[in-house]
Amino acid sequence: MTSLAWIVFTLSALLEVGGDAVVRHGLRGSKPVLIALGFAMLGGYGPLVNTVKWDFSKLLGVYIVFFAFTGVLFGRFIFRESIPPATWLGLGFISLGGLLIQFGNR
Numbered sequence: 498m499t500s501l502a503w504i505v506f507t508l509s510a511l512l513e514v515g516g517d518a519v520v521r522h523g524l525r526g527s528k529p530v531l532i533a534l535g536f537a538m539l540g541g542y543g544p545l546v547n548t549v550k551w552d553f554s555k556l557l558g559v560y561i562v563f564f565a566f567t568g569v570l571f572g573r574f575i576f577r578e579s580i581p582p583a584t585w586l587g588l589g590f591i592s593l594g595g596l597l598i599q600f601g602n603r
Contacts, residue, residue, distance in 0.1 A: 498559070498599060502549045506560050510567035512542035518571055555598055562595035 516538030523531030546560055569588055572578040 506563040509546035510563040514567040558598035
């Protein structure tokens with residue numbers, strides 16, 4: 498995996514998870530401007546993630562790992578949630594799946 502793909506996947510995950518967090522905040526606070534901002538962020542991740550020139554199934558299979566990690570980290574540090582051990586274990590399984598998708602055909 499190239500360093501450019503790492504950067505694109507990280508930025509894409511930040512847009513997707515961050516956009517969802519902004520929408521959530523807007524819905525809970527009845528703030529339509531935040532909902533619109535979150536909507537724009539969510540719309541931006543799709544074109545960005547697809548700049549990586551991989552087969553679609555590999556692209557999204559590996560990207561899911563970045564998305565999942567970002568989601569759990571947002572839950573822990575932005576929303577101050579307590580993350581149960583089962584979630585960390587599940588994240589480990591998702592990571593193993595991403596490694597299998599990335600390196601399984603070698």
